[in-house]
Amino acid sequence: MAQIFRKDTMQFKLRQSPIPEFSWHTSEKLSELAKSEHMQFNVRFLDPGKYSYPYHFHRNSEELFVILSGTVTLRIPDEFLILNEGDIVFFKMGPSGAHQLYNHTTEPCKFLDIRTVFGLDVCEYPDSGKINILPYEEIYESSAKVDYYKGEEKVKDKW
Known part of the structure; x- marks a missing residue:
């Protein structure tokens, strides 16, 4: 069925x-x-002088x-580009797909935002060193990263 x-x-x-500076208008969750089941999509628009979400990428x-x-x-990463009406831009998973929008003009910019969804996602924010566990929006600082076996030294005591 088409919707x-x-x-x-x-x-x-x-x-x-x-x-x-971080402000946008978003449609209902279309x-x-x-x-x-496997896509999230919304129509969004940025007013002049506003940024989309903080610079980020998805895992x-x-x-x-x-x-x-x-x-x-x-x-x-390493570049700023101008996007115009009709342009389509695809972002890969991982650091090479990091992105952020800024409306540098005097007119609103409207765009369709489509994202695949397959269970949990980890969104990373390189500028601020944060990690976001989606869809739960549990946000942590990546500086707290620890070794896999940290705290496991006394495993025999639990048996």
């Missing part, structure tokens, strides 16, 4: 973080309305943006 989402009937909510999810209107700057 059609009409642009004229989409409603958007403002997502404002405690840091004013993927939930469609009862999608178990591919992501795709389709620029529906406007222009935006894309940050990827």
